[in-house]
Amino acid sequence: MIGYNIIGKKISALNDKTIQASNPKNQEQLEGEFHVATTEEADEAIQKAKAVAREYANLPSSKKALFLRTIADNIEKLSSKLIDRVVAESGLPEGRVTGERGRTCGQLRFFADKIEEGSWVNAIVDRGDVDIRQCLQPLGPVVVFTASNFPLAFSTAGGDTASALASGCPVIVKAHESHLGTNNLVAECIMAAAIECGLPDGVFSSLNGAGYELGSYLVKHPDVQAVAFTGSYGGGKALYDLAQSRPHPIPVFSEMGSVNPIFVLPQAMEKKTTSWAEAIASSVNLGAGQFCTNPGIIVVERNEFLTAFSDQLVDAFSRLQAATMLNKGIHANYNKAKYSKSQESGVKIKYIEIDDDKASLSAHPCLLEVSYADYSKNPKLSQEVFGPFTIMVVCENQSEMKEVASQMEGQLTASIIGEADEIIKANDLLEIAASKVGRIIINGMPTGVAVCEAMNHGGPFPATTDPRFTSVGGNAIYRFVRPVCYQGFPDELLPDALKEANPLGIRRLENGEYK
Amino acid sequence: MIGYNIIGKKISALNDKTIQASNPKNQEQLEGEFHVATTEEADEAIQKAKAVAREYANLPSSKKALFLRTIADNIEKLSSKLIDRVVAESGLPEGRVTGERGRTCGQLRFFADKIEEGSWVNAIVDRGDVDIRQCLQPLGPVVVFTASNFPLAFSTAGGDTASALASGCPVIVKAHESHLGTNNLVAECIMAAAIECGLPDGVFSSLNGAGYELGSYLVKHPDVQAVAFTGSYGGGKALYDLAQSRPHPIPVFSEMGSVNPIFVLPQAMEKKTTSWAEAIASSVNLGAGQFCTNPGIIVVERNEFLTAFSDQLVDAFSRLQAATMLNKGIHANYNKAKYSKSQESGVKIKYIEIDDDKASLSAHPCLLEVSYADYSKNPKLSQEVFGPFTIMVVCENQSEMKEVASQMEGQLTASIIGEADEIIKANDLLEIAASKVGRIIINGMPTGVAVCEAMNHGGPFPATTDPRFTSVGGNAIYRFVRPVCYQGFPDELLPDALKEANPLGIRRLENGEYK
Known part of the structure; x- marks a missing residue:
């Protein structure tokens, strides 16, 4: 296993500096030298993401859904190769890892279904003296920090990546140092899916990093529009503060500690x-x-x-x-x-x-x-x-x-x-x-977070940095969008979600009534 | 006119320090000595708001809607007394001020209708092995900074206050120094409406302040949960930074400058x-x-x-x-x-x-x-x-x-x-x-912001501090709420919005389908 960074459709290893993963059960080094991303590589990943953001956002939902499903298929095709690596890197039992893979692929397909149905964009149509319409649009490049405790479901192709890609945002993943091999395998699945689906070059990148250097570079980069993080209070709050101190602050969704009484x-x-x-x-x-x-x-x-x-x-x-x-x-x-x-x-x-x-x-x-x-x-x-x-x-x-x-x-x-x-x-x-x-x-235990529309995996600070959003469940997609209002538009220039004939057949709020 | 602060159902003037408003057309001092709120008064307003937050949130929507409509009625009853004061304090022509009063009362009634209909709470019901339900709940005490340029529609009983009260949050208004008398008259309308509707003591307060002292005290207060502001970039960004540097950061919705090309x-x-x-x-x-x-x-x-x-x-x-x-x-x-x-x-x-x-x-x-x-x-x-x-x-x-x-x-x-x-x-x-x-x-001018469901009066930084939310239109209410998920609840303990029989008759997402 050669631990390249993945930058859109290419692999890249500019840096001589490499890091390794080890097996927590015996502290043995695991196969693979993972090249730490340089600043140039990180910038290239973001520039590519920025360059294709509009094109990716404008792709029909069916194409994005196909992308998400292809990622899930590719992950499943890795079979025991992936399971073995996750077990080796995380020390988690095989049964748990197999379950987590199911959850990960399930989430990808859940969001594929959701965007294919399409009503999530909250389309609103007000026909009056002036015609005013509104729907949600993606924010742009999103940086995802992967979690130590869920090498699959909250990591490279986990809920953050799945919901961000579903929303129409390109994603740059920062791999977790504890499961670099897992990240590499899954990132290859995503790169391959992007190529198979003919997506523009730059919708997904994966970067290896050690310590805070890469992470803070990514969060401070002016072309990054949002950040998702799952981990400790210290890490999540530091990224939040960094993002708020930018000349142009951006949302940071840090899901942090909790004692769950x-x-x-x-x-x-x-x-x-x-x-x-x-x-x-x-x-x-x-x-x-x-x-x-x-x-x-x-x-x-x-x-x-x-x-x-x-x-x-x-x-x-x-x-x-x-x-x-x-x-x-x-x-x-x-x-x-x-x-x-x-x-x-x-x-x-x-x-x-x-x-x-x-x-x-x-x-x-x-x-x-x-x-x-x-x-x-x-x-x-x-x-x-x-x-x-x-x-x-x-x-x-x-x-x-x-x-x-x-x-x-x-x-x-x-x-x-x-x-x-x-x-x-x-x-x-x-x-x-x-x-x-x-x-x-x-009368239930807090562990076991169902992936469903009604789930809210979030909460008031310091559980998260933004209690208005969830990182699990259907509403996780709303972290990466904002409303855009279209006033006086000719029908052909409106997004499909807002066209008069409702070609997507989605649920809309039209002149105050849900149709 | 004696310029008291209004703290829930009482008037208060602990401070000897007073400020006055003047007529921009001739620089003459206008009637009224407005007592600047002391720290004690500001704290009392927030403590009262906190104490009644849950009780107010739990009131039926019909009662909150009656409150909003009573405020509008009381404002209209002031008739020329209010119009004359606004004209004198703002220099705006009478026609514009009358129009703005109509907009203000219209907004209050718009949100009354919206919460009475009730579907805005985004109720989600997932019946499975585990019963999981979700709806939106108010954040708690909200501080509203009034705007210089809309003494009525973006001020004391303007869109921020109307949407925050509609969402179920108590409101503390910081009066604008340019229209202290207008604020006083309108704040009295709100206080009277709260008393007429039998609301708990503390759902609304209004405080007079000069300079940054009162504003920064309010934004830093640990029991304030959100802030709405309309004004300059300098003012809005300063409040945002203050709120982000709190031990417990809170959302600040600053609607700031824009050149609207x-x-x-x-x-x-x-x-x-x-x-x-x-x-x-x-x-x-x-x-x-x-x-x-x-x-x-x-x-x-x-x-x-x-x-x-x-x-x-x-x-x-x-x-x-x-x-x-x-x-x-x-x-x-x-x-x-x-x-x-x-x-x-x-x-x-x-x-x-x-x-x-x-x-x-x-x-x-x-x-x-x-x-x-x-x-x-x-x-x-x-x-x-x-x-x-x-x-x-x-x-x-x-x-x-x-x-x-x-x-x-x-x-x-x-x-x-x-x-x-x-x-x-x-x-x-x-x-x-x-x-x-x-x-x-x-093919339209940007001025003239319709109050309708599809309006988005917001935008990427630096136009606002949070492009995911609007300060005008139906969605303005979403600034002051967060989702709460109820798992395994017996029906009688669920919020009405989530009860099995759907007693509010609202639109819900039930097991993936809109009902």
């Missing part, structure tokens, strides 16, 4: 002790806890069922398997953070293992406990630990549970677990929690 | 010389040129019709009447800027008058001319002059006209004037221009 009400603790304890423990340990929606805080009320519930949780945690984490940095940070939290004032260790095996990057789940009194005094305890970690906050009453919700920062999700009656009575808690999150869940 | 194609110049020259001159001088959509650049091709067209323009400009500008600062800046531009290299004066009457703030329109060669070398010439000013850029060919479009910064609008055939052939110019603007107009 689960509030467990008393009757649920009493009546379904074991099943909820098992569900929570499994959710905490899923994918070695390396999910944006990992539940990092469990909020309970001190009552006669607490001991049994707590014991069941500990039992469930002790039966969970250790798993390999994504890379050395994540593994080291997880162990440091869980140990450090366990030493905070008032914190009790319920289940912990020292995971000092730096060869295998293996990590066990961790369960801590703290009273609301101690929790509320210590802001550190509400901060995310990336990994299979959770802390149980024990409140003296429901009013303290509501305080946890009131005091929490913006989150991707919050969950309420309860029996039917008590859920109804907890409406106030539900409303407070809903005001802080992008998705509120009753 | 008009491209005139050759056949139109030949065949409709007089009518287009008259239309352009009138548009430039409308409201003393104090419109965001004022056409500040006219782009033409040098040809045999140019002299006749130019002569007609000069003739039309010479017949236009001078008008009073909004305040001393605007009048002084206009005269300084038009003189300064007239002295730039290669610029020819076609029509200019020295407007040095500082007593009446009277200003004549100004027409300059420059070749594309000189224009393209001098970035100053593409900058906005706020007032009845335009500069004609003479290109040697259509390719230079396209260059003007390619090089221009983001604009609210661009217009193309042409006969049917040449418009079709100018598709490339149209597309370039469309990529830079929020609204593209064929």
Whole structure:
């Protein structure tokens, strides 16, 4: 495997500097020397994207849909070659990786269907003394930063790329250092699809980079129009600040950290002790806890069922398997953070293992406990630990549970677990929690983000930098467009979405009525 | 008139410091001592807004709609008392002010109708193994900065306030120093309407302030969730930067400067010389040129019709009447800027008058001319002059006209004037221009922004700080909301918009189909 950069329809390796990927399970170097993109290569990728932006935007949706489906087909054709590389680079189990490939290809086809149907452009027609029409148009070149924890579904051909390409924007991907080979394989699938579909040269590029240099160059480039990022708060906020300090600020959609609290009400603790304890423990340990929606805080009320519930949780945690984490940095940070939290004032260790095996990057789940009194005094305890970690906050009453919700920062999700009656009575808690999150869940775990029209994978800052948009689900496409209004246009010059005869057959708002 | 601040349902004047408004036509002080809001008063307004945000959001739409309609009724009841004060404070003619009042009340009723119909919340229902639903929810307290040039329609009860209140957000208005009395009268109408409709105490407040102190306090306040502003680039960008540097950044919708180029194609110049020259001159001088959509650049091709067209323009400009500008600062800046531009290299004066009457703030329109060669070398010439000013850029060919479009910064609008055939052939110019603007107009003037669903009054930076949203038209409401996803909810706890039986009878996307 030669790790070229991909710039439109060509491969490029101007830089002698190369980087490698390693297997987190044994720290062995994996095949492939990946050439770090030079500034010239990055600029060329953006210039090509800019040059073809209008042509790509104007292509019929059927052609863009074919492109997305061809990418999915090409990814599937790689078969075990891709799966093996992802497993080797991520340490994730094969079953999970196969599932993630399905999700990735499913997303590509989901957006293909969506743009082929076409109504997403929000066409509005007002026929009056003056004829005024409006629809959405793509912003232009989008930079996508790939995520460490989803080498396929939130990476090279993941949801950001799929929705940006679907919206009509060219995409420049910055590969993640942890899965350079995966990126290379998938980027080749996209390049091949662009060639097979006869697309203009520059709708997609993929660049290898180490550290912040390439990323900040891309975000500051005047011809980049939007940025999508999934990762840590530090990384996402730094890119956001960089973009806002440009002479011409651009939108940055950073999906960052979240502790996704689960509030467990008393009757649920009493009546379904074991099943909820098992569900929570499994959710905490899923994918070695390396999910944006990992539940990092469990909020309970001190009552006669607490001991049994707590014991069941500990039992469930002790039966969970250790798993390999994504890379050395994540593994080291997880162990440091869980140990450090366990030493905070008032914190009790319920289940912990020292995971000092730096060869295998293996990590066990961790369960801590703290009273609301101690929790509320210590802001550190509400901060995310990336990994299979959770802390149980024990409140003296429901009013303290509501305080946890009131005091929490913006989150991707919050969950309420309860029996039917008590859920109804907890409406106030539900409303407070809903005001802080992008998705509120009753009697379910936050992990597992369905790709559907109603999904919102986003939330108030600091969960994301823009709570008005989602990075998963149909509405993810709206991150990369803006409305353009056409006044007094002759029919033949209007975009097809707005032509009088509605040749696309899409749903439109015409003189105030949906047609 | 005693110029109190209005904080929810009470009036407040803690500060001894007062400011006054003056009549731009004669510089006389107008009745009224307006108490500048203290930090305590500003904080109280925000705390009240925060305290009632959830209660107001949860009110049925019919109640919010009644509130908006009652505001409109109360404004109309003020009758000549309001009109006289606006005329006295703004120097605008009575006819224009009466029209603007109609627009203001029309907007309030437009949003009342929109929320009563209810489909705007974009309800999505996905029934599957897991039940996932989504709709839009209000962000919380919104700060509205009122505009100098529209004392009613973009001010206290203008489009920003109307759309924010319609979305379910409480509003805190910062009054404009030029029309403190107008603000006071209208704010009283809103306070009275809130009391008449039995709304919670804090859905609306109005604060008087001088300079930047109050404004920056409001934008930095941690409980403010969004900001709307209409005004200069300097003011709008400063508020944007302030909001982005908060620990918790918030959206700022600044609608700022724009030069709104008009491209005139050759056949139109030949065949409709007089009518287009008259239309352009009138548009430039409308409201003393104090419109965001004022056409500040006219782009033409040098040809045999140019002299006749130019002569007609000069003739039309010479017949236009001078008008009073909004305040001393605007009048002084206009005269300084038009003189300064007239002295730039290669610029020819076609029509200019020295407007040095500082007593009446009277200003004549100004027409300059420059070749594309000189224009393209001098970035100053593409900058906005706020007032009845335009500069004609003479290109040697259509390719230079396209260059003007390619090089221009983001604009609210661009217009193309042409006969049917040449418009079709100018598709490339149209597309370039469309990529830079929020609204593209064929054979019409940019001034006159219709309040309708298809309107987009926005555009790429620096025309606004967020090109994805409009400040006029139905979609203005989307600035103040974010999606919230409800997973696994029992029907009775869902918002009405998402309940299984669709009790609001709104249009929803259900399992991928619009119902």
